[in-house]
Amino acid sequence: MPRQSPTLARALENPCAIVRSLGVLSDSWSFLIVREAFLSTRTFAQFRERLGIASDVLSARLSALVEHGVLQKSPYREPGQRSRDAYDLTPAGEELKVVMVAMQQWGEAHVRQRKEPRVLPVTTDTRERVRAGLLDPHGRIVPDTEVAFVRTNAAEAAST
Known part of the structure; x- marks a missing residue:
């Protein structure tokens, strides 16, 4: 090793x-x-x-x-x-599939390329394109504008 x-x-x-x-x-x-x-x-x-x-x-x-x-x-x-x-x-x-899909989405939106993508995430049965998303604990889709990162008590204690 x-x-x-x-x-x-x-x-x-x-x-x-x-x-x-x-x-x-x-x-x-x-x-x-x-x-x-x-x-x-x-x-x-x-x-x-x-x-x-x-x-x-x-x-x-x-x-x-x-x-x-x-x-x-x-x-x-x-x-x-x-x-x-x-x-x-x-x-x-x-x-890591969801991470890879999210990275591809971000790249397609913010690092433009004139060529068609060489790899697409699709469903195995219908071959329809999929997207990564954010879900709440109940499985509901949450827009990224309604999600925030917050420091936990553990993080605040570590910084003091």
């Missing part, structure tokens, strides 16, 4: 879930690997080919995503080849 950097170790111990999440999904390659996993990419060679990523960087990112429970290894063997590991999303990795 690779040794964690002091910066990553601090991030993973942070009381803020956003900081901890960024400790796991620390760079754009991690998000692109997750995107490819949603597109059924499973093997090291497939990830390397589809992303154009250096082997050492890919190896480090895959190891980190496995270590943090986003991906899991599963052995496979091509005919005539040695056994290798494929990478599959864990339930925690599957839950």
Whole structure:
């Protein structure tokens, strides 16, 4: 298991879930690997080919995503080849779907591109486009203008 950097170790111990999440999904390659996993990419060679990523960087990112429970290894063997590991999303990795959809929505709205998107989130049955949204505890959609981040008592106590 690779040794964690002091910066990553601090991030993973942070009381803020956003900081901890960024400790796991620390760079754009991690998000692109997750995107490819949603597109059924499973093997090291497939990830390397589809992303154009250096082997050492890919190896480090895959190891980190496995270590943090986003991906899991599963052995496979091509005919005539040695056994290798494929990478599959864990339930925690599957839950990143809403994050990825939200990032795509934001990018399409605020980082304009003249080309059509190459990847779209759609329902599996009707193939209709889906969007990420905010829900209250009762499952009702809440507009983003009606949502605020607030500091908790724990955060206020930590700052004093």
